[in-house]
Amino acid sequence: MTAPYLCPSCKSNxxxxxxxxxxxxxxxxxxQTGEVVEEYTADNVSPMHIQxxxxxxxxxxxxxxxIEEELSFIKRAEYNQTS
Incomplete structure (x- = not known):
C-alpha cells in the first residue's frame, strides 16, 4: 500500500x-432454511468446497x-506518470 494510487474510473482522485x-x-x-449447517476451517474443508x-x-x-483490486489503482497511477 505504499505505491501511489490513481482511480481507474474517474482518473482524478x-x-x-x-x-x-x-x-x-x-x-x-x-x-431449505438458509441456516448455516457447517463452518469450515483450513483443517476441515470438504473436498467439494473450493477455498x-x-x-x-x-x-x-x-x-x-x-471498488477495484489494489493493482488497478497502482497500474493507473504508473500509466499516468509515463503518459
Whole structure:
C-alpha cells in the first residue's frame, strides 16, 4: 500500500481512498432454511468446497465510489506518470 494510487474510473482522485479488508468464511447452508449447517476451517474443508483465492484487500475511490483490486489503482497511477 505504499505505491501511489490513481482511480481507474474517474482518473482524478489520487488522495482519498477506502481500504476494504476481505475476510472469507467458508460455510455450508441448508438449502431449505438458509441456516448455516457447517463452518469450515483450513483443517476441515470438504473436498467439494473450493477455498477463496481472491484478494484480501480491495480499494474504493472515495470520490466516485468505484471498488477495484489494489493493482488497478497502482497500474493507473504508473500509466499516468509515463503518459
Amino acid at each position: 489520487r488522495t482519498r481512498f477506502n481500504v476494504i479488508e476481505q475476510v472469507a468464511t467458508s460455510i455450508k447452508k441448508d438449502p 477463496y483465492k481472491g484478494p484480501s484487500v480491495r480499494i474504493q475511490c472515495a470520490a466516485c465510489g468505484v
